[in-house]
Amino acid sequence: MQARAQVLRVEGGQVWLKVADVGGGCGRCDEPGGCRSLQITQAFGAPKGEFVLPLSVPVQVGDRVLITIPDGAPLSAALASYGLATVLLVLGAAIGNGFAGSGEGDLFALVGAGAGLAVAWVLNRLLARSRNWRYRLRMELAPATACVHTLQASR
Structure with missing residues (x-):
């Protein structure tokens, strides 16, 4: 997944970006029923007008990046x-x-479901702290003219 963005600000080893792409794929991103699957700013949270990434390539305000x-x-x-x-x-x-006895199935199922959700919450919190997991979900910055497949192959 990739998108083009414009550099708004560079400060303290971080770069503020505004995504310039508004979709792709089938072209129905913003239509009713469209999946908006290529909206990179929504990949891991609520839509944002601008966001911050670590500065990994030299850029200046106004530069286009990928x-x-x-x-x-x-x-x-x-x-x-x-x-x-x-x-x-x-x-x-x-x-x-x-584990339920006669006539207590709903209550025990509810308690078990709650316990299952609590375990899922704990596991997701542990997963979010995993350095390997966060690396798999990273966003990378490259000059707009770079070939992404070449960058990924060189790693």
């Missing part, structure tokens, strides 16, 4: 946050229901 996110990173993040929670919620409810 921002890249590794292939599969948004899917991995979504599966870890939503998939893990969903699986543990259902598994917790099933285990809780298995």
Whole structure:
């Protein structure tokens, strides 16, 4: 996933960027029913007009740059946050229901589902602290004229 951006400010080893791309793919990003899948500013949170990245290449205010996110990173993040929670919620409810006595199935399933969600929350917090995990979800900065595949192959 990649997008072109303009440098707004460079300060203290960080660069403030404004994304210039407004979509791609099928061209239905902003239409009703469009998936907006190429909106790089929304990949890991709420839409933002500008955001900050560590300064990894020399740039100046007004320069055009290319921002890249590794292939599969948004899917991995979504599966870890939503998939893990969903699986543990259902598994917790099933285990809780298995411990229930006569007429107490709903209560035990609810408690088990809550416990499953709590475990998912803890696991996601631990995953977010993992240096390896954060590296997989990184955003990289390159000059707008750079070939992204060449940059990734050289690592």
